[in-house]
Amino acid sequence: MDRRPQFKDPALAKALLTKIGMLAKDLPEVRIMEVCGTHTMEIGRLGLRQRLPDNIRLLSGPGCPVCVTPGEVIDSAVSYAQMPNHVLATFGDMIRVPGSGQSLEQVKANGAAIAIVASPLQLIKMAEERPETTIVFAAVGFETTIPAVARTIEIAAEKKLPNLKMLVAHRLLPPALSALCGDADTHISGFLLPGHVSAIIGEEVYRTIDELNVPGAITGFEALDILGGILSVLEMLINQTALIINMYPRVVRPEGNPHARALIHKFFTPIDAAWRGIGIIPQSGLALRDEFKAFDAPVLTQGSSTLPKGCSCGKVLKGLITPSGCSLFGSACTPQTPIGPCMVSSEGSCAAYYRYERINR
Amino acid sequence: MNDEPVRLLHGSGQGLQLLLNQVVLPSLHIHEKDGPLEDAALLTGLTGTLAFTTDSFVVNPLRFNGGDIGKLAACGTINDLAMMGAKPHALSVSLIIEEGLLFSDLKSFLNSLRQECETAGAAIVCGDTKVVDAGKGDGLYINTSGIGRVSTPYNLSAAHARPGDCVIVSGPIGQHGIAILAARQQLGFSSTVVSDCAALDKLALTLLEAVPETRVLRDATRGGCAAVLNEIADASNVTITLDQAAIPVQPGVAAACDYLGLDPLQVANEGRFVAVVPEASAGKALGALKRHPLGKDSALIGQVELRERFGLLIQTEIGGKRIVEMPSGLLLPRIC
Numbered sequence: 001m002d003r004r005p006q007f008k009d010p011a012l013a014k015a016l017l018t019k020i021g022m023l024a025k026d027l028p029e030v031r032i033m034e035v036c037g038t039h040t041m042e043i044g045r046l047g048l049r050q051r052l053p054d055n056i057r058l059l060s061g062p063g064c065p066v067c068v069t070p071g072e073v074i075d076s077a078v079s080y081a082q083m084p085n086h087v088l089a090t091f092g093d094m095i096r097v098p099g100s101g102q103s104l105e106q107v108k109a110n111g112a113a114i115a116i117v118a119s120p121l122q123l124i125k126m127a128e129e130r131p132e133t134t135i136v137f138a139a140v141g142f143e144t145t146i147p148a149v150a151r152t153i154e155i156a157a158e159k160k161l162p163n164l165k166m167l168v169a170h171r172l173l174p175p176a177l178s179a180l181c182g183d184a185d186t187h188i189s190g191f192l193l194p195g196h197v198s199a200i201i202g203e204e205v206y207r208t209i210d211e212l213n214v215p216g217a218i219t220g221f222e223a224l225d226i227l228g229g230i231l232s233v234l235e236m237l238i239n240q241t242a243l244i245i246n247m248y249p250r251v252v253r254p255e256g257n258p259h260a261r262a263l264i265h266k267f268f269t270p271i272d273a274a275w276r277g278i279g280i281i282p283q284s285g286l287a288l289r290d291e292f293k294a295f296d297a298p299v300l301t302q303g304s305s306t307l308p309k310g311c312s313c314g315k316v317l318k319g320l321i322t323p324s325g326c327s328l329f330g331s332a333c334t335p336q337t338p339i340g341p342c343m344v345s346s347e348g349s350c351a352a353y354y355r356y357e358r359i360n361r
Numbered sequence: 362m363n364d365e366p367v368r369l370l371h372g373s374g375q376g377l378q379l380l381l382n383q384v385v386l387p388s389l390h391i392h393e394k395d396g397p398l399e400d401a402a403l404l405t406g407l408t409g410t411l412a413f414t415t416d417s418f419v420v421n422p423l424r425f426n427g428g429d430i431g432k433l434a435a436c437g438t439i440n441d442l443a444m445m446g447a448k449p450h451a452l453s454v455s456l457i458i459e460e461g462l463l464f465s466d467l468k469s470f471l472n473s474l475r476q477e478c479e480t481a482g483a484a485i486v487c488g489d490t491k492v493v494d495a496g497k498g499d500g501l502y503i504n505t506s507g508i509g510r511v512s513t514p515y516n517l518s519a520a521h522a523r524p525g526d527c528v529i530v531s532g533p534i535g536q537h538g539i540a541i542l543a544a545r546q547q548l549g550f551s552s553t554v555v556s557d558c559a560a561l562d563k564l565a566l567t568l569l570e571a572v573p574e575t576r577v578l579r580d581a582t583r584g585g586c587a588a589v590l591n592e593i594a595d596a597s598n599v600t601i602t603l604d605q606a607a608i609p610v611q612p613g614v615a616a617a618c619d620y621l622g623l624d625p626l627q628v629a630n631e632g633r634f635v636a637v638v639p640e641a642s643a644g645k646a647l648g649a650l651k652r653h654p655l656g657k658d659s660a661l662i663g664q665v666e667l668r669e670r671f672g673l674l675i676q677t678e679i680g681g682k683r684i685v686e687m688p689s690g691l692l693l694p695r696i697c
Contacts, residue, residue, distance in 0.1 A: 010606065013679040041622075048679020223679050335689055347621060356683040359671060 023187020201257025277314030447509025459498030594672030
């Protein structure tokens with residue numbers, strides 16, 4: 001069934017925008033952060049910022065998994081791709097991301113073996129068909145992606161595939177929310193919480209984050225979902241409540257997806273992890289459990305995570321500045337000449353601004 | 362010999378004779394009575410302005426829902442001629458065959474190619490056949506060049522859009538790109554989307570006869586409507602603003618684009634054009650297009666305005682305005 005029209009209905013969107021405008025009159029500056037790259041892109045695609053009152057500001061948080069991946073992971077992926085008898089498999093998003101040296105796209109042109117996959121489950125067939133080749137997967141992504149990677153490892157373990165390895169750079173959302181809220185500089189009034197991640201982790205986990213004391217609306221990805229999420233945050237601000245409200249119940253169950261979480265837990269254990277431009281966030285990354293270390297492709301290089309000169313990715317990811325506030329944006333750093341991953345990842349906030357929003361100067 | 366593969370020996374000498382006489386020439390309906398194959402075709406009786414174009418086709422896979430590489434190779438060149446107001450007259454067909462391609466497949470691709478040329482009234486007058494080693498090609502590459510006659514001198518150019526003009530698309534967008542992705546079967550989804558691959562010569566002439574003052578006609582192939590409309594905006598030094606709600610997109614294309622994170626405006630078409638016409642002629646243009654089966658879902662999708670900072674903008678479903686970029690990078694490689 002095609003459900004699109006009812007969530008894109010222009011008349012309903014207009015009614016929601018009117019209501020948002022009325023509520024905004026009773027509020028000071030409101031800073032609402034989305035922490036999902038899909039929200040970032042859809043907000044840009046809709047041209048939503050121009051349609052909101054001036055005192056309602058939407059900030060893009062660290063919601064793009066590629067953008068928060070430290071440079072040493074990119075560099076390791078590039079190194080694996082260049083090793084004899086190795087294939088580096090990745091989602092398409094990673095391919096143009098600059099490391100400290102070359103990007104995967106650049107080394108691919110020089111003959112490095114790189115396969116773009118749409119699902120990690122494709123790795124099983126690749127590993128079976130090419131037993132002499134080590135398939136290394138750049139395992140990047142939040143809770144949405146991790147279950148599919150865990151399932152892939154489960155199948156590889158059952159099939160005893162020795163040539164499938166994971167370069168694990170997964171990140172977890174709740175510790176990042178905790179760090180953002182604990183940062184005195186961010187001044188976030190409320191969150192649009194990510195629909196897809198929430199489908200896995202559920203509602204309740206947000207209520208256990210002590211630092212999260214602002215309104216949060218779990219939000220879907222169509223125009224009306226996003227407007228509804230914003231409206232819900234504004235209503236809570238006016239009522240001076242700070243609840244977590246599920247505005248996406250057609251996908252997100254209160255308990256999330258326990259089966260997917262069990263799968264993650266079976267193979268991975270939380271570790272402190274670096275986020276590009278932000279730094280170490282406690283217990284925000286994952287490592288393979290000891291009994292599955294055979295599937296591990298370790299990070300090969302250390303210490304390449306310093307940002308290029310002038311790159312303000314960290315400030316952008318924390319919502320301290322908008323992408324156009326970075327001195328490199330649109331001049332030195334463009335999708336053709338990216339300096340940071342936020343400019344080339346399909347979910348990066350700089351990419352979204354460059355692609356859709358340079359009109360709003 | 363249908364189930365046999367083309368081999369390297371079919372690239373020269375007696376092998377080539379066999380390939381030409383038993384497969385290529387019969388499939389293209391070129392007969393012995395047409396005379397011996399010479400080094401070049403002599404075209405007679407052509408006077409006035411001629412249009413000349415060339416295109417190479419490397420689509421992967423060779424067959425997709427709604428067409429194959431042969432149909433694509435004919436339509437692509439026919440359409441390029443038609444977009445300049447030319448009636449297709451003659452085509453060349455060059456084949457680069459990878460060792461291993463089945464004779465039966467080659468026959469069927471060439472049959473599709475010939476049928477499109479016949480329908481468009483274009484003769485296949487010259488060609489070339491090469492065979493390359495297994496692994497050095499991808500089944501089959503085809504190059505076609507075409508010559509067309511311009512009987513009425515329409516004043517068409519990407520640089521002719523003027524503020525106030527209307528932008529029309531000849532049908533629902535994005536079907537070819539999605540049909541190709543579905544045919545690759547790598548993306549974990551199946552789809553009933555049929556490629557829009559079609560020869561547009563008759564539809565284009567229908568429009569031009571009804572609205573000879575048409576300013577711009579471009580087929581929206583690689584890069585989709587976003588690419589051609591950006592090109593038109595830049596060449597004409599204008600800004601084009603589209604209306605999201607007016608753009609025809611089939612539900613299957615819309616759903617696939619949602620799933621894959623693609624913008625239908627950036628997805629390739631092989632049987633759709635965009636036309637820019639003066640505002641006063643828009644109704645007449647749509648009326649003419651809608652009377653033709655290939656244009657029945659044509660729609661007015663935007664307006665030409667004075668140049669702003671960006672060439673192509675869109676009014677979204679919530680009333681916001683955003684940029685529509687020229688697609689960059691390898692969005693969908695090997696689409697045509």
